Amino acid sequence: MTPADVVVAPPVTLSVLLPVLIVLGAGALVLLLDLLPPRDSKAHLGGVALAGVLGGLLATVIHWGTDARAFRDMIRLDDYALFFNVVICYATALIVMLSMDYLGRSGVESGEYYGLVLFSTAGMMLMAAAGDLIVVFLALELMSLSLYVLAGLFQSRLTSGEASMKYFLLGAFATAFLLYGVALIYGATGSTNFDRIAAAAAAQGRNPLLLVGLALLLVGFGFKISSVPFHMWAPDVYEGAPTSVTALIATGSKAAAFAALIRVLVVALRGAEADWSALLWGIAALTMTVGNVVALAQSNLKRMLAYSSIAHVGYMLMGLVAGGAPGAGAVLFYLLAYTFTTIGAFGVLTLSARAGEEAVDVGDYAGLARRHPLLAATLAAFLLSLVGIPPLAGFVAKFYLFGSAVRAGYVWLTVIAVLNSAVAAYYYLRVIVYMYMREPDGEELAVVPSFAGGLALSIALVGIVLLGFAPAPFADLAQAAVAPLLR
Amino acid sequence: MSVGLLTVVTFLPALGAVALALVPRQQAAMHRRAGLGITLLTLLVSLPVWTRFDGSSADFQFEEVHRWLPTLGVSFHVGVDGISMLLVLLTTFLTPIALASAWHSIEDRVKEFVITLLLLETGMLGVFVSLDLFLFFVFWEAMLIPMYLIIGVWGGGNRIYAAVKFVLYTMVGSALMLVAILALYYQHGAATGTFTFDLPILARWVLPPGLAQNLMFLAFALAFAIKVPLFPFHTWLPDAHVEAPTAGSVILAGVLLKMGTYGFLRFCLPLFPDASFLFAPAIGVLAIIGIVYGALVSTVQPDLKKLVAYSSVSHLGFVMLGIFSLNEQGLVGGVIQMINHGLSTGALFLMVGMIYERRHTRLIAEFGGLWKVIPAFSVLFLVVVLSSLGLPGLNGFVGEFLVLVGAFQVSPWRTAIATTGIIFAAVYLLWMYQRVIFGEVTHEENRRLTDLSPREWALLAPVLLFIVWIGVYPAAFTGKTEATISALLAQVGSKASVALAK
Numbered sequence: 001m002t003p004a005d006v007v008v009a010p011p012v013t014l015s016v017l018l019p020v021l022i023v024l025g026a027g028a029l030v031l032l033l034d035l036l037p038p039r040d041s042k043a044h045l046g047g048v049a050l051a052g053v054l055g056g057l058l059a060t061v062i063h064w065g066t067d068a069r070a071f072r073d074m075i076r077l078d079d080y081a082l083f084f085n086v087v088i089c090y091a092t093a094l095i096v097m098l099s100m101d102y103l104g105r106s107g108v109e110s111g112e113y114y115g116l117v118l119f120s121t122a123g124m125m126l127m128a129a130a131g132d133l134i135v136v137f138l139a140l141e142l143m144s145l146s147l148y149v150l151a152g153l154f155q156s157r158l159t160s161g162e163a164s165m166k167y168f169l170l171g172a173f174a175t176a177f178l179l180y181g182v183a184l185i186y187g188a189t190g191s192t193n194f195d196r197i198a199a200a201a202a203a204q205g206r207n208p209l210l211l212v213g214l215a216l217l218l219v220g221f222g223f224k225i226s227s228v229p230f231h232m233w234a235p236d237v238y239e240g241a242p243t244s245v246t247a248l249i250a251t252g253s254k255a256a257a258f259a260a261l262i263r264v265l266v267v268a269l270r271g272a273e274a275d276w277s278a279l280l281w282g283i284a285a286l287t288m289t290v291g292n293v294v295a296l297a298q299s300n301l302k303r304m305l306a307y308s309s310i311a312h313v314g315y316m317l318m319g320l321v322a323g324g325a326p327g328a329g330a331v332l333f334y335l336l337a338y339t340f341t342t343i344g345a346f347g348v349l350t351l352s353a354r355a356g357e358e359a360v361d362v363g364d365y366a367g368l369a370r371r372h373p374l375l376a377a378t379l380a381a382f383l384l385s386l387v388g389i390p391p392l393a394g395f396v397a398k399f400y401l402f403g404s405a406v407r408a409g410y411v412w413l414t415v416i417a418v419l420n421s422a423v424a425a426y427y428y429l430r431v432i433v434y435m436y437m438r439e440p441d442g443e444e445l446a447v448v449p450s451f452a453g454g455l456a457l458s459i460a461l462v463g464i465v466l467l468g469f470a471p472a473p474f475a476d477l478a479q480a481a482v483a484p485l486l487r
Numbered sequence: 488m489s490v491g492l493l494t495v496v497t498f499l500p501a502l503g504a505v506a507l508a509l510v511p512r513q514q515a516a517m518h519r520r521a522g523l524g525i526t527l528l529t530l531l532v533s534l535p536v537w538t539r540f541d542g543s544s545a546d547f548q549f550e551e552v553h554r555w556l557p558t559l560g561v562s563f564h565v566g567v568d569g570i571s572m573l574l575v576l577l578t579t580f581l582t583p584i585a586l587a588s589a590w591h592s593i594e595d596r597v598k599e600f601v602i603t604l605l606l607l608e609t610g611m612l613g614v615f616v617s618l619d620l621f622l623f624f625v626f627w628e629a630m631l632i633p634m635y636l637i638i639g640v641w642g643g644g645n646r647i648y649a650a651v652k653f654v655l656y657t658m659v660g661s662a663l664m665l666v667a668i669l670a671l672y673y674q675h676g677a678a679t680g681t682f683t684f685d686l687p688i689l690a691r692w693v694l695p696p697g698l699a700q701n702l703m704f705l706a707f708a709l710a711f712a713i714k715v716p717l718f719p720f721h722t723w724l725p726d727a728h729v730e731a732p733t734a735g736s737v738i739l740a741g742v743l744l745k746m747g748t749y750g751f752l753r754f755c756l757p758l759f760p761d762a763s764f765l766f767a768p769a770i771g772v773l774a775i776i777g778i779v780y781g782a783l784v785s786t787v788q789p790d791l792k793k794l795v796a797y798s799s800v801s802h803l804g805f806v807m808l809g810i811f812s813l814n815e816q817g818l819v820g821g822v823i824q825m826i827n828h829g830l831s832t833g834a835l836f837l838m839v840g841m842i843y844e845r846r847h848t849r850l851i852a853e854f855g856g857l858w859k860v861i862p863a864f865s866v867l868f869l870v871v872v873l874s875s876l877g878l879p880g881l882n883g884f885v886g887e888f889l890v891l892v893g894a895f896q897v898s899p900w901r902t903a904i905a906t907t908g909i910i911f912a913a914v915y916l917l918w919m920y921q922r923v924i925f926g927e928v929t930h931e932e933n934r935r936l937t938d939l940s941p942r943e944w945a946l947l948a949p950v951l952l953f954i955v956w957i958g959v960y961p962a963a964f965t966g967k968t969e970a971t972i973s974a975l976l977a978q979v980g981s982k983a984s985v986a987l988a989k
Contacts, residue, residue, distance in 0.1 A: 373512075373599075389632060390625035399621075399665075403559075406669040414669070418662035425658050429635070429651060437639045437647050472556045 016070040016077045019059040019085050020125045026052020027118030034111025042109045046100040046452075049114035050093060053121065057089040067484055069131065073193055076131040076484075083332055083481035084128035084259040087339050090463075091252040092121040094343045094456040099244040101450035102350040106242065106358075108153050117248065120146035124256035133182045133192040133268075136260045140178070140224070143256060144171050147249055151241040163240025170223065170233045178220025184213030185268075194268035201271040214269055214276060218283075221264075224257035227317065228287040231310045235298075238306035243358065246302060247346035250309045251339040258335060262320065262328055266485045273323065280321045281413060288314025288420045295427050299362050304427060305345060308386060311424060312338055315417055319401050322408040325482050330400040332478035337385070337393035337467050344382040344460035348375060351453050354445050362431055367440040372447050376435045378457055383428040385464045388421050393467035400475060491551040493565045496533045496579065497612040500525060504605035507598065515597035519590060522601035526583035526608065533579040540572050542967035545974030547618060547687065548572075555622075560672070560683035565616040569971030570752055570822055573964065574615045574745055577829050580953075581741040582608045584946050585734040588837055592733060592844055593641055600641060604734065607633035611742050615749065620668045620684040623754075624661070627746070631657055634735070634743065642730040649723075649730035656723040660710035667706035671758065674699065689758060693982050696761035704762030707755050708770070714747030717770070717807055718777035721800045728796035733840030736792070740799055741833035745825045748806045752822070756810075756975060760983040767811040771897065774811065775905050777804035782911030786918070791842075791849045794919055795835045798875065801908055802828045808905055809890035813979070817893020818972045819965050824886030826964065827957065831875040831883055834950045838868050841943055845936050851919060856928035861938040865924045867947055872920050874954045876912040882957035885965075 014021065029052070030045050038044075060082050067078045096117065103109035123143030130136040148171060152164025186192050188209040189200035201210055222230040238246045265276055291311030298304035316338075319331035352359040352375075359365065369376035385394035398421065405414045467474055503525030507518060540548055547566030555563045567575055586604055593600050610630025617623035631654055639650030668684070675692055676682035683689070694700050713720045724744075728736050756763050781801030788794040806828070809821030841864070842857075843849050858865045870881070877883035887909060894902040928934055939947070957964055 369599075370596075384632065390629050395625070395628070402665065403669050403672070406666065407673050411666065411670060414666050415663065418666055419659065422655065422658040422662045426651065426655060429654060433639060433647055433651065436636060437650070472558060475556075476558065 011070070013068070013070040016068045016075055016129075019056045019063070019082075019089075020122050020129070022059055023052055023056040023089075023118050023122045023125065026055065027115045027122065030111055030118065031115045034115070042111055042114075043100055043104065045111050045114045046096055049118055050096045052118055053089050053093045053096060056121075056125065057086065057093070060085040060089065073195065074132040074135050075126075075129050077129055078484040079481045080263065080484050081125075081129035081259070083477060084255060085125050087255050087336055088121060088124045088128070088252050091248065091255065091339050091343060092117060094347070094460060095244050095248050095252075097452040097456035098247070098343075098347045098350050100452045101448060102242070102244055102453070105353075105448060106154065108155075108242070113150065113153060116146040116150050120144075120150070120248070121252065124252050124259075127256040128259035128263075130260055130263065131194050133185065133194075133197075133264070136264065137175075137179060137182060139256075140175065140260070143253055144175070144224075147245070147253060150245040150248070151237055153242050153245060154240075157240070159240035160242070161240075163237040166233050167237045167241075174220050174223030174230065177216050177223075181213045181216030181218075181220060184209055184216060188213060194263065197268040198270055201269070210269075211272065211275060214272055215279070217264065218276065218279065221257055221261040222283065225254055225261065225313050225316075226310050227283050227313050228290045228310065231287070231291070234310060235303045235306040238309075239300060239302045239360075243302065243346055243350045243360075246305075247343050247350075250305070250342050250346065254309070254313070255335050255339060258316065258331065262331065263485060265320065266323075266328060277321050277323060280317050281410070284314050284317035284321055285413060285416050286314070287311070287317060288417060292420045292423045292427075296423070298427070300360050301349060301362055301365075301431065302360050304362070304431075305342070308424065308427070309342060311420065312386075314420070315398065315401055318405045318410070318413055318417060321410060321413065322404040324404075324408065325479060325486055326404040326407060328482040328485065329475070329479040330397075330404040332481055333471070333475050334397040334401050336474060336478070337397035337464065340460045340463035340467065341382050341385045341394055344457060344464065345379065345386065347453065347457050347460060348379040348382070351375070351448050351450060351457075352445055353448060354443060359445055362434050363441070364445055365431060366434045366438040368435040368445055371444065375447055378461055380432050380435065381461060381464065383431055385468070387425045387428045391465075391468040393464035393471075396468055396471040400471075491549060491565075492532070492535060493549050493567065493575075493616045494551060494563075496529060496536065496575065497565070497609055497616055499529045499532060499609075500582075500605040500612075501609035504602045504609075507602055507605070510598070512596075512598040515594075518598045518601045519586075522605060523583055523586055525605060526579070526586055529608065530579040530583060533575060536567060536572055537576050537967075540567070540569075540967055542569065543970055545569070545970045550618070559621070560676075560681070560685070561621040562619055562685060563622060564619040564685055565622075566618050567616055569968030570749065571615045573822065573826055573968060574742075574749055575612060577745070577826055578608065578611050578615065578742050580949070581737060581829060581833055584833070584837070584950065585737040585741075587942065587946055588737060588840060589732060589734040590942060592840065596640065600637070603633045603636050604738075607637065607738065611738075611746070614746050618686045620672070620686060620689070620754075622684075623686075624665060624668060628658075628661060630743075634739070637735040637738075638727055638731045641732045642735065643732075644730070645726070646730040649726040652723045653727045656713050656720070657710075660713040660720075663706040664710035667703040670699070671703055686753075690978070694759065696983075700759050701762045701765065704755055704759035704766065707750065707759070708766070711747040711750035711755065712773075714750065715744060715803050715807060716747065716800065717773050718780055718800065718804070719773075721777065721781075724800060725793055725796045728799070728836075729790065729792050733836060733843070736836040736840070737833045740795075740836055741829040744799060744803055745829060748803065748810060748821065748825055751807070751810055752818070752975070756813075756979050757982075760979040763811075763979065764813065764983055767813055770811045771808055771894070771901060774804045774807035775901055775908075777801065778808065778905050778908035779911070782908045782915060786911065786915040789850055789852060791839045791851055791919070791923070792836070794851075794915065795832060795839060798835075798912065798915065799828070799832055801912065802832065802875075804908065805887055805890050805905070808894050809886075812890070812893035812897050813976070814893050814896055815969075815973060815976060816889050816896075818976065819969060820886050820889025820891075820893055822968050822972065823882075823957070823961060823965060824890055827874070827882040827886045830950050830953050830957075831871060834871040834947060834954070835875060837946060837950070838864070838871060841939070842936075846932060851922050853930055854923040854933060855926045855930070857924045857933065857936070859928065860933060860936050863938045867939070867951065868924065869920065870951060870954065872916045874958070876916045877909055880958050882954045882961075885957060885961040
């Protein structure tokens, strides 16, 4: 037997996977406990899920500063992965807290919900830690399949079923593109490992096969982050899915997709930077413009937030175009700010109801400031952060991002972006117009009291204020997190 | 960390707002009184900025620098010179008056109104004291939202349209300014190795003339021109003024518009001297168009508030004409005219608000013969009108005269056209005064009008005091700003010539 035929089992270092394993374990535990009494209430399962996510967060925090690799470099637990773990775990924790009363009220509280949320969270965390295209694919599937099911949770609602179906079909289609891209890259370089792809690509110069693979990869990721022209699914899915799931799709899954995308581009395909950077320039400009312009016409808040999240993806892609540590670091900081803000905005929606239905139309919020001044002010703060009004998180995040683009010489792209921000102000402020300057017609909005939900909103609010006033430590963390990529 | 005077002045209203947020909304009277107390306290605390200001020095005074975001080169750097000192005082002076003007006219959501106004005051003061581009931009943008709410929540019938228009106009302008700020930051950083948003450091550096400087100038200028508003960017102003409640109009005319002209002085001139010289003739022409256009449109307005709003376009044209004469008389005149406009137009809005509260209409045709019914009001209104049209002996004359002297040195012909603006001002203001105050009482409702209440006397008396004081003895005010302006002109001139010599 020649040495090549000997299969050497790679050393199994499970400690590298500790944060992911904790979350996965909690997911399995939730499913088990679901079978035990009490059968009528599932609120305690939310508590278990929350504990699992916080455990994952804790395991992440204690690992900070390590740069470990395992399973033949397929998994990398570096500060980059850990930063995303923090973002994703925060997102999931807040969403679990928001879900507790929301699901009970909607009559769909179940153990599977929390289990699936945790599994998809584990998938997201794994995406951030992937060092190999195969792991990216597996993690993506783990995340996506859970989300497809979650989107269809409201079985009695047609829109929820439509959302699930649409998300699944288009998602599967996009995954196929991604997989084909992976295959072509493997064909061009002989490896699926990021470092070895980079080395092989550097050795062979410009390779058309690699570029086609890159393009297909961008299609797949473009779907997951919902960049134009792969964004069509987002509004329908955001509208149809339960609001808590929408929040998870808009934040956690987007963060995870960005995590993998940035690592693939910056580490594996760094040789083709000129190519993907030019491509992303166009996609970024298109994404922010289409997202903002179409958002202007939305009166359904979930759809509006869907288009607004598309626009924010456009901004974030600018950071990738700008490149280097400042660009990537700015994207990470932006994701952090965006996650807090978006979950906050969706969170307010989960607490509001009108005539027994979810309150999702902008008209439902007319006059909210008069009867629920605190909730109105909270939603207004999240919206203003999305606009980018100082001194809230959204402003500082935009400042870092636009700064990185100007620094790299992309002044015109930045001009497009700032003009887009001004356009965006219109539709965000429209909600404030309704809340503060109009009176309701018909039944008034009912705000559902929820301790866990209120706590989650408070955390998100503190987050956007803190990130706005004292962004320096978080920005430094984001910069430290991208350092391992650029070595 | 030691906290200096300017920080206290700037954040005192915001602290008051936070404290008031904890008081239950049912106690509306308490909110009003506490709000007035806080703004008066702010005025009191800000007085040393005036009394202890050394007018012979052109340096920034009461300077404070605190670390904020060191990795970015952002610091909490505040200070005032002869220009911003006057504007800080104008702000702390007008805010309590604005708040008191709303004593009876705003009954709905008093708590929110007082808090919003206090936050607005902090935002405005922050704009005037910031010496760091990042800090400035933060205050500049943050201040938008309280004003948006004041117009949109407590305004007139078409308030939502006006509020949204106001915000969108301003945001589009400031968006491009943000790009220019970033571009300047990186250009300076690449050239000198120091990445900083610190204004004095950036202003000492000579930015090479050329396309980049011109574009940056235009980006800043657009943001400021919308705020001024310079013709043709003025269309948001009549809407905002007409729909805003009286308190909002007073603040808008008195302080917010000054942010635009102040921005030109503080940022455009020292940072982009070559571009300033290059574009000065064009801006001068726009200013003159604004002067004449604003005056002509004012003449035909049937609504008192709209008339005053368009007169602002005309008056601010004079300020811009003075600044972009780029000589000492013009600049001093421009600065004094900024203060004058704040006082005169603020007082005009107050008085229009007072008769609106009595009659619930602002149409000129609804009035007439008020002299017989409310003589005290009529006399004070006359003084304010005369001050606004630039009668010698009152404040308006000083500013306009200096502006015209400055502009004359640049172009006698253009100055001649601008002077017609003064004549038109006399036409539209006196004609309006005649129709409202003189003649017979044409509407029976007007016979029952009550004259000024003690509260209204208290509102107007301090403004009138300054109207006369500046008119009679302007040196008390110009004296504190002349050193700053000569230094600014010297800096602009030397930087432009250094760039030319290269």
